[in-house]
């Protein structure tokens with residue numbers, strides 16, 4: 001644990017982690033080179049009805065998009081999130097008792113962190129909701145995200161979150177606008193506000209609250225309602241994006257039915273190597289291959305979200321169950 005520094009409370013979270021990132025970029029050539037490369041990445045945008053989907057061409061993400069996450073492949077590799085396996089140049093900032101903030105050496109976001117648990121335990125949402133809320137609060141200025149073990153996590157065997165600059169993902173800013181016009185209110189008590197978005201290409205449940213305990217309860221209710229509807233899964237398939245903004249926790253939850261769309265497995269010209277995870281659900285599609293970046297259309301985006309998100313009927317039932325169990 002001599003690698004770990006402790007947070008100094010008098011500095012803001014943004015200042016502390018920005019300084020940490022800058023130091024790592026100086027000391028660690030791999031990370032330094034990849035963050036420099038990020039400045040020159042090509043991006044394009046598609047406009048939909050009141051919201052945007054960006055597409056980023058990022059060749060360094062090929063490892064993550066094509067990560068083999070079956071039990072055998074996982075067992076045969078050394079875990080890259082266990083502290084004892086980190087490269088010598090990589091340092092961390094301890095966060096609470098359980099988590100460590102690391103610089104993600106293959107960034108999508110200008111400041112991109114991976115936040116593993118110190119212990120090598122499975123990627124799991126339910127028992128880490130309160131950890132996610134605490135992290136979001138202490139990392140105000142950043143957005144946290146969680147990829148389920150079958151929803152984009154490239155280390156399903158080692159519990160971790162990621163974090164990046166707030167407002168990198170369009171959902172961060174679109175939410176405040178869309179919730180007024182395009183959402184269904186599922187719960188609006190003095191404690192929490194829960195909304196459903198069914199016309200956002202992907203299905204989204206958003207929860208906000210000022211109080212961490214109420215937030216935890218509401219997110220746990222979402223989890224158990226959803227888990228009951230996917231009994232065949234060890235964990236219901238989901239991505240989660242969480243931030244702490246102006247005294248409120250905000251979490252966006254994306255219930256899913258599929259890990260990778262048919263385009264991922266197609267051959268030749270029909271193939272699009274896109275493996276959707278939280279960042280894609282937040283509104284930034286990552287294409288590691290130039291040909292995919294160039295040929296992807298808005299119809300592809302609509303189709304991919306349709307395949308990997310739960311369908312209309314399922315979502316209606318989930319919303320009904322959330323209304324019934326609201327706090």
Ligand SMILES: [Zn+2]
Nearest residue numbers: 079082120158
């Ligand atoms: Zn590990």
